[in-house]
Amino acid sequence: MTNPAEHSRTDSLTAPPPQCPAHSAGGAARLYGTEAEDDPYGLYERLRAEHGPVAPVLLHGDLPAWLILGYRENLDVTRTPSRFSRDSRLWRAMQEGKLTPEHPLAPISTWQPVCVFADGPQHERWRGAVNDSIARFDKRGIRRHVTQCANQLVDRFCASGRAELVHQFAEHLPMMAMTQLLGMPEEYSPRLVNAARDMIKGTETAVASNEYVQEILRKLVARKHAQPGADFTTWLIEHPSGLSDDEVQQHLRLVLIAAFETTANLIANTLKMVLTDVRFRASLAGGHMTLPDAVEQVLWDEPPFITILGRWATQDTELGGQQIKAGDALVLGLAAANMDTVVRPDLDVPIHGNRAHLAFSGGAHECPGQDVGRAIAGTGIDALLLRLPDLTLAVEESELEYRSSLMSRHLTSLPVKFTAHQAPLPELMMGPGPDSSSHTTSPVHPMAAPAPSTQVPAAVSTSWWRSFRNWLRRW
Template structure:
């Protein structure tokens, strides 16, 4: 899951304390800034020097452990009796302006909960997600894919990231959450702004929280068949704050991960000749293709952190009680102990770490798969000759330890007019095409009101993410 900014102000005010295990003798490696721009090279270096678990330093020289091994990642994920999600047991305290607070500051969320509290919160989320009409989700994916393609079909060119991958998930998810369609694209733009770590990330976070707070108020007065209403009525008895926090976290995680999955898969389709030939030749289904991408380019490279409940040995390292470990999802996926040949196909193999594992495994992964699978399939059917447009901008990727985000994917294809419309929904073509999608720019008023507020700080993402051109 991505690590969005916490909704509340930071509370830690004590300078970081160095963990005794992280002395210079261990050669702890900085994994931020320039070191994070080539993550796979970093994985190899850490593995060579330290094995499957490596001592690392985060911004502010804060010590942590980075888990590189596939087996070691699963060991941490699947044994909550030894590894806690509650950051309040951390043996490091942060200053109030630490860029690590967004991923470590405790919040009333299931990702920071253990035991009975985690079971209570997770039951509310999983039960509510289970009420989604999966067939209905796919129908809306088809509908919005046609709408988006109609927006650029006549031009014969499109940026499949900004014009498609960043818009499709939020349009579908907003409907399932109970959010009005006209708010979907502005909300999606705010979410991406948050996670990219721009100077307006905190303002965008406030905008997202505002949308979810208004949604809560509306659904308390008039419930419907949507995630917000189901969370409110669940027998777990979530408080209003808990509902807002979980709606916010869910929309950020689902939108960011699904956007990256769609974009990374489309990139492979357009740039890997063997992949495209295999896909069109019938030897690889689109679900197989998605699985390959989740091995090679998972939507999120680093999972939520854990903290050791006691002194314990992991890999070849002695971890102290209260130490933080970072789950290397992408690193575990390329562990040579399980994938000695990275060029070998992994069709049908779901042993990847893209959705984590154990009690904190991503509860909405099938929804993300459905959006990506159906959306890409529909797009390729509409644009059968789509190919990378190598006459303009080069493909750019923001690479970091946390994720590898595709910034653009210029494509060209034979121009054509609007094609078949929402027949799966029973909607006439004229009615559908007469409903233009809203603009993606978030409403200016909430952002402007926060821009001048005291205490505004830049997101930690800006320190970890750096753009490089491929």
């Protein structure tokens, strides 16, 4: 007969540990659903008031996690991989089989052979290949290509006098730029925009979207073995670290998705700030704020990623007054940390050029391509405002709406109006430059209408946009 005491002891070894009281009995807020999607910033402040810098939360499927709200606590987590690892295989929910392949969070949390899921020497190997390949980008070449892409997009709506800048500009420009940098055919861009955003949302179709992206990248790696070029994919394949094809493919996915989402949101949020924030417009027109200052202000106030899943505790530890157990999931609260009064006692005071925000995370896993994203955003906005100098918001600011998910919060639309005009010929759009006499470009838009009069509208000379553009071109 089985000894009851022995049976109880065996069960204690195999049964999962009891859920933290803070996560049960209604003690944890959901990072999905109505409240999180309608007003994530309000939710963060409520949780901060109730729990302090670290709050118990529930992810999709009511999986328990900890949301890191404090600035110092976020830095602590990102800088101590010995306690808080990026290896998702440590996640208790993963070990217990609760995160199935069909789970909405599977595409962004299932362990993969990429630098964001590794620490130590393995992370250094993978991250080194990414850093070295990004460093080979020609920044001037990026700006020329982004200008060309931006002009193509403006060509599509400039004759109507109205546009919706989220779907017609901010979302498409980063993907057009990234497909070129990765060496992909441009025709993939439109569908990749939808798939990339769907993956970040963690929707029911996120798994299918991930499969589509993976198949495209698998074909790209095979193509670049046969036809190498001066692009990010080829450089990863040829890197001395000797990445396998699967490692190359997964890093391409990582870079493509992260660069798209962050840059699309950065463009949209910066344009919204320019069009609606009186203080910003006055400062910029008066010469007190440069565009880099303005972008950093946006990265403080409305970071492209509002949270990042995640880190996983390697041991029982304490953080922000909470008892964290080994295997617990942690969610970096980037937006909440940027609003922490520890670093920003007065949220209404503009921050000029300060890059101490956590918009791109921190520590060893800080985003390696953030300067490329800044270049794409700045160059694209410059090209847009040069073409449409009298751009104004077409609705009341109060009518603008956002859509939020676990990791991202973005404008659903940004309707604008401007003086309608026909698309100019390619040579007029490119303008004179130091290498214009020797550099030949293909037509920016094969279907461009005949060039309009070269006379500049009078509004340009008096508009505050001129000051904006002058500062912008100093980026």
